[in-house]
Amino acid sequence: MANxxxxxxxxxxxxxxxxxxxxxxxxxxxxxxFDAAKLGMWLFLITEILLFSGxxxxxxVYRVWYPEVFTIGATELNPWLGGLNTLxxxxxxxxxxxxxxxxxxxxxxxxxxxxxxxxxxxxxxMVVKYFEYTHKFHLGIFPGxxxxxxxxxQPYVPIFFSIYFVMTGIHGVHVLIGMGVLSWLAWRAHKGxxxxxxxxxxxxxxxxxxxxxxxxxxLFPLLYLI
Amino acid sequence: MKAQxxxxxxxxxxxxxVFAVLVVLTIVTALTAQLDLGGLDVPxxxxxxxxxxxxVVLFFMALKYDNKVNxxxxxxxxxxxxxxxxFTLFDTxxxxxxxxxxxxxxxxxxxxxxxxxxxxAGVPESTEGTASDPSIEGGEE
Numbered sequence: 001m002a003n004x005x006x007x008x009x010x011x012x013x014x015x016x017x018x019x020x021x022x023x024x025x026x027x028x029x030x031x032x033x034f035d036a037a038k039l040g041m042w043l044f045l046i047t048e049i050l051l052f053s054g055x056x057x058x059x060x061v062y063r064v065w066y067p068e069v070f071t072i073g074a075t076e077l078n079p080w081l082g083g084l085n086t087l088x089x090x091x092x093x094x095x096x097x098x099x100x101x102x103x104x105x106x107x108x109x110x111x112x113x114x115x116x117x118x119x120x121x122x123x124x125x126m127v128v129k130y131f132e133y134t135h136k137f138h139l140g141i142f143p144g145x146x147x148x149x150x151x152x153x154q155p156y157v158p159i160f161f162s163i164y165f166v167m168t169g170i171h172g173v174h175v176l177i178g179m180g181v182l183s184w185l186a187w188r189a190h191k192g193x194x195x196x197x198x199x200x201x202x203x204x205x206x207x208x209x210x211x212x213x214x215x216x217x218x219l220f221p222l223l224y225l226i
Numbered sequence: 227m228k229a230q231x232x233x234x235x236x237x238x239x240x241x242x243x244v245f246a247v248l249v250v251l252t253i254v255t256a257l258t259a260q261l262d263l264g265g266l267d268v269p270x271x272x273x274x275x276x277x278x279x280x281x282v283v284l285f286f287m288a289l290k291y292d293n294k295v296n297x298x299x300x301x302x303x304x305x306x307x308x309x310x311x312x313f314t315l316f317d318t319x320x321x322x323x324x325x326x327x328x329x330x331x332x333x334x335x336x337x338x339x340x341x342x343x344x345x346x347a348g349v350p351e352s353t354e355g356t357a358s359d360p361s362i363e364g365g366e367e
Contacts, residue, residue, distance in 0.1 A: 038293070039299065042296045042299045043299060045303070046299060046303035049303050049304070049307060050306065050307065050310075053310055056307075056311070057314050060311060060314075061314060061315070061319075064315065064318065064319050065318070079256060079259075083256050086252050087252060090248045090249060090252065091245070093282060093286050094242070094244075094245040094286075097236065097285075097286045098238065101235060101236065104233060105235065206286075206287075207287055210283075210286045210287045211287075214278075214279045214282050214283070217275050218275045218279065220255075220275075221272075221274070222275075225255065225271060226268055
């Protein structure tokens with residue numbers, strides 16, 4: 001206590017060690033804050049899974065009732081485009097995982113690069129989806145009562161396409177939201193906000209993005225293949 | 227390998243291997259869908275999709291190395307999806323085909339049956355109405 005300057009310096013050093021700028025005062029440690037955020041994200045992902053499960057249940061109920069309709073409807077979907085989009089999304093999942101790896105190992109430029117590649121892959125997915133949708137609209141395949149595709153006049157076929165549009169549509173909205181968040185993260189990473197000390201937003205967005213990928217992993221065979 | 231705060235860092239090699247397996251499984255599911263496996267088409271496609279989803283959850287989402295509480299949350303979510311699906315199907319899958327129901331009403335069937343029974347027992351046909359509920363008959367055309 002004889003030297004107040006030295007005491008203050010020591011105090012500052014310990015303060016910056018235990019209270020980094022990202023750490024909220026109501027958490028004991030960065031670790032606790034990270035774990036709490038991640039648990040919260042998993043809970044949110046459960047609500048997302050349940051949102052999609054409603055649509056998967058609708059799919060199953062109608063498939064049990066009218067199995068032949070799903071076989072007929074699937075012939076109108078292009079499995080090559082669906083397969084391409086599956087590979088694109090799997091690739092984007094990999095780049096997000098690599099982005100988190102880069103954040104954990106303090107490679108900031110690599111982090112920005114992987115986040116940008118992920119956004120671009122998501123963009124490819126949406127462009128392919130755009131061509132698939134416009135092709136269907138061109139044929140008169142619309143959701144609900146607007147369905148007017150004469151080639152497929154079998155009863156209940158419009159139900160297949162309504163399910164298709166709702167499931168891929170809501171999935172597509174999730175991809176667009178992911179693109180927005182990932183772009184924002186890329187910008188923040190570019191500004192140097194993330195490193196091995198703090199990368200919670202990258203980690204949480206990664207979890208969200210993988211879930212969007214998982215939904216598509218199920219949508220691709222269910223709608224395009226079988 | 228551990229990051230500064232003890233977070234698990236999944237090695238790049240593992241991530242790329244998992245991606246390679248996912249691509250292979252995508253090709254497998256696309257190819258097997260071309261075969262005519264009869265009733266096995268849907269279960270096989272779902273099994274492959276579930277395997278892929280499992281790989282993403284375990285390695286990309288790192289649930290394998292994560293706090294067990296996150297795995298518990300995920301398992302609970304999946305359980306409720308299974309309950310949602312199963313209990314809905316208990317209803318919808320066993321409703322039967324409504325178009326398959328004959329035009330004959332239950333009281334008609336009962337009346338016909340009692341008529342046949344009476345005829346077999348040698349009772350004159352004029353007593354045919356005794357087995358039927360008059361209140362049901364009253365409601366009929």
